[in-house]
Amino acid sequence: MxxxxxxxxxxxxxxxxxLFIYRTSDDVSAVIASGYFDKAAEEYNLDTGDIVIACSGATKADAVDLLVAKNNSGTVTMVNGS
Structure with missing residues (x-):
């Protein structure tokens, strides 16, 4: 996905x-991949220092991770703070 x-x-x-909450059936490894949240930078002004609470996995509740965004000219990477 x-x-x-x-x-x-x-x-x-x-x-x-x-501060955002994001629910997805994707595994957290996909969610923290560079570029996954690039569209969110456009749609939500996701920027460096923003925090995303990610509820991920098949049930959208298999894992909860606290992520911090780094936006480098529109390419977003996430640091997993969990």
């Missing part, structure tokens, strides 16, 4: 300090 904007929710904050 891949990033789906309908699975992303802004929970609060301001640009550069936003």
């Amino acid at each position: 891949a990033y789906a904007s309908e699975d992303m929710r802004l929970m609060g904050g301001v640009p550069g300090q936003q």
